Amino acid sequence: MKLTIVALVVGLCALSSSYPQQQxxxxxxxxxxxxxxxxxxxxxxxxxxxxxxxxxxxxxxxxxxxxxxxxxxxxxxxxxxxxxxxxxxxxxxxxxxxxxxxxxxxxxxxxxxxxxxxxxxxxxxxxxxxxxxxxxxxxxxxxxxxxxxxxxxxxxxxxxYPYYFFNNDVIQQASQYKQQYYGENQRGGSNGYTINANYSGYYLNLNPEQSLSYFTEDVGINSFYYYYNIYYPFWLGGQDFNYENDLRGELFYYVYQQILARYYLERLSNGFGEIPFFNYEVPLETGYYPSLQYSNGLPFPARPNFANLYEYFYNYGQKYGNNQYAYSYTKVQDYERRIRDAIDQGYIYTPEGQKVSLYTQQGINILGNLIESNPDSPNYQYYGALQVYARHLLGYSYQPLNQYQVAPSALEHFETSLRDPAFYQFYKRVLLYFQQYQANLSAYTEQDLAYQGVEVTNVQFDRLVTYFDYFYSDLSNAIYVTPEEFNGEQVQIRARQYRLNHKAFTYKIYVNSNQAQKASVRIYLGPKYDEYGRYINISQNRQNFVQFDHFVYQLQAGENTIERNSRQSYFYQNDRTSYQKLYQSVLGALNGNGQFNVDSNEAYFGFPRRFLLPKGNYGGYEYQFYVIVSPYVPYQGQQSDSKYYYPRVGSGAQYLDNYPLGYPFDRPVYYDQVYYNIPNSYIYSAKIYHRDVEDINASSASTQ
Structure with a gap:
């Protein structure tokens, strides 16, 4: 079902315009x-x-x-x-x-x-x-x-917890400054300091994949993934908390599909192609050096290029008792085989031996619960915790001496998972199982997707331009303070880091309707060519499209001009308010000296609005937008509550309509031209240009 909280790239997080900022x-x-x-x-x-x-x-x-x-x-x-x-x-x-x-x-x-x-x-x-x-x-x-x-x-x-988001050289500089700071403060010195923060590839780049670190290590993208797993923990559900209204299994699939699709768009901007496919029997080509250290000084494990994943390696060295993770190499292959068999057979066995059909309206939700191995899985023990063991295996962390002295890899924390290129390669394998399932569903025909009496006649976008600009984060929690400093809030250390951004833009959708009616409008952004410049039909590339916008619109009879801008898409979230500003704001509101305003997106979670567009390049990299207008179908299971000012987990209040997540790219089409032939859709090609922020500022100044 279509979720209004599906954040662009991740297909999951965000809020509709029905949840405005609240004081x-x-x-x-x-x-x-x-x-x-x-x-x-x-x-x-x-x-x-x-x-x-x-x-x-x-x-x-x-x-x-x-x-x-x-x-x-x-x-x-x-x-x-x-x-x-x-x-x-x-x-x-x-x-x-x-x-x-x-x-x-x-x-x-x-x-x-x-x-x-x-x-x-x-x-x-x-x-x-x-x-x-x-x-x-x-x-x-x-x-x-x-x-x-x-x-x-x-x-x-x-x-x-800055340790999981900034390289160890940044944390080290913060610590060094703190050691010097107190003495300077006693002499009347400054009480603030800014550190320029680089990404991991700045010092050591084991693999060309790390040139995408501005995306994979972005604090906003990684915090998005962390918060998604806070709201939907893989271990929570069943009797403890009811996720049925949110269709968390289908959501699991869509979140990862959107993450990988967005990552692929960024790869194209940098001259890379498809996300590599790995085989457990073949050494993993992509190494990773995280450049991170834990708060206790322990470094994050690194994985060399062409790392062997064989069982003999993972069992090598010291281990304790019957360490279940020592056999991850075997378990992931067993679990994947069982999942493939279930898809091919069309049903899942429960622990009691009963069959649960996969090819029903709830099939993809059941499959998602199964693969995520959450408490709503029909058979957790048999189909197993695939992603848990895969993270141990691919992360390449060594066997611990005991259960309380471990050195987890970047893949074994939600805050750092997206930094490792192996994350995308593993979840590509996972998504292939969902695609195998979708391939067995009935294909969409023109009649299935058409909207009688409605035609999209044109789409127009402003010039699309991206750039890098500075973003500041508070690093104060990365240092240790005295009781006096703790209560006095004296130490202020910031990280300054380049992050991707884009110029504001507007776009228009022109729609003819034979009558006044409510419609669902979806906009997707996807590739037009592969890395070699070869055109790819959308039907063969639908898994690489990300949801750009989705809203419900009241069409009038005749010509309709729908105008939207880059600040309206609820799939994206503005930069989070810093801890200090949040705290000062709430103090002011309590004391009657200010207001505490909650952005509905920030109160929940969403993909960073900065990454609404892939980087593109100087000459302009060509992508395409797919716009489709469909009949509005109310979400059948929605639970509304007027007190909600942002979607509450488990309420179902975040669904805009009753379509599957990713519709109409959620299953194959009857033949390649279906997406192109239906009149209620439109394909718009647009180049995305990348510029230096200084050039943009100079250009803006010259027009004033």
Missing amino acids: ITDKGLLQKQKDILRLFRYVNQPSYYKDFIEIAQNFNFEQNYNNYVNQEVAKYYYQIYQYGLLPRGQVFSVFYQEHLQQAIALYKLFYYAKDYQTFYNTAVWARQNVNEGVYLYSLSVAVVHRPDTYGVVLPPIYEV
Whole structure:
């Protein structure tokens, strides 16, 4: 089903114009916003807030069991806490089962708190006593899922935990400056510092793929992927939380299809072609050097070019007990074979041996749940956690000495996964299974896609231009501060980094309609030629189109001119407000000295608006837009609630209509010319030009 939250490139995140910016005046919600922002500050060291220290010291599990809806959750967590959890200072990864179990237990402790005050006290206690990574992850998931924290804005993860977003040389410079800073401050020196941040390929480029690091390592794109997995954790669902209204299995497929399609468009701008396809039996050609280090100083593992994935390598070295990840090489091939068999057979076996048909209206949702291995999978044990074991295998991290001393690869964190080219190569394999499934569905004919009485007569776009400009991020959480500095908020360190952007533009769609009627309008952006300049028919290239815009429009009888601009597409999100600005804004609103406005996109999650367009090149790289106008069909399962000012997970409130995600590219067409022949669609070719920001500024000045 078509989701209004499907962010462009990722096909998933965003909000429609029915969710405008909101001014928050509720003092209770403002206080919660302030509370939670404080919980995210300097997470790698104990908090020095006096009230935090007092709450943490006085918190007693055994005396608070009655304050949890599910008391067994609290008793269980207290039991494992006494037994021993992942120590503070150690690296956390949700892709290690022992770590994940602890994160889930803490999430449930937060989620089942009977009221907000109990949740807050529990979070403050965990802030001081639980492993930093486990705490940060579980708290984030709980905040976006608890009903009483709905509306709270999470701060930018790249400012909360900069280690996963900036190269180690940037973190090192921040630390060095901090060591010099306090003395300078005593002498009346400056209290702010800016560091120029480069991408990983600046120092070491193991493979030409890393020349795309401005895209794969962008803080906005990586935080988008992180927040998607906060709102839709692969381990959450079933009885714990109902995702049926959001069709999370279909969403899983569409998110990754859009990510890979957008990545492919960027590859074309840089002279690359199709995402490489790898084979487990053949050495992996694409190496990766992440240039990252953990907060405890441990470097991220690197993968050399032509890395062997054979089982003998992965079992080599020390390992503990019956380490399940030591056999990832075998497991991923077993799981993939079983998934292929299910697609070919047309059904899935449940643990009880019953058959679940795949070729039904809910088929792709079932398949998505199966491949993601979430709690809604029909048979988690048999079809397995494919992506979990694949990340261990492709990440090339070595066997740990024990479950609490691990060195996960970039692929084993949502914050850093998109940085590694192997991510796109693996999920290309995954998407091929979905495409194999789609190929078995009935193909669309002209009659299926046509909209009788409606014709798109023309489409016009302004000149499309991209450029790089500076973006500033707060690095203060990457350093350690004294109690005086913690409470005084004295240390200010920023990273300045070039990020892709585009000039604002407008576009028009001209539509003739034989009557007044409501319609769904979809716009896709995709390639016209491959890397060799060869034209590709859309029917053969539909998987490489990204959703550019989608909206519902009231057509009038006769000629209609629909005008949109680059700021309207709800599939994209503006740059997130920095932590400091969020905090100062909420303080001002609480004190009556300002306003706290929530952008609906920022309150949820979305793909960065900066990357609305691929980079293009100086001479202009030619892409094409596909516009299709379809009859409006209301979403059948939608649950509306007037109090929602942005889509709430599990509500189904984010769906615009009842079409499948990616329609009409969600299945094959009867013959190659179907997309070209239907009158209610239009194909518009446009070149995207790339310029230096100085040239754009000079050109703008000359026209004033």
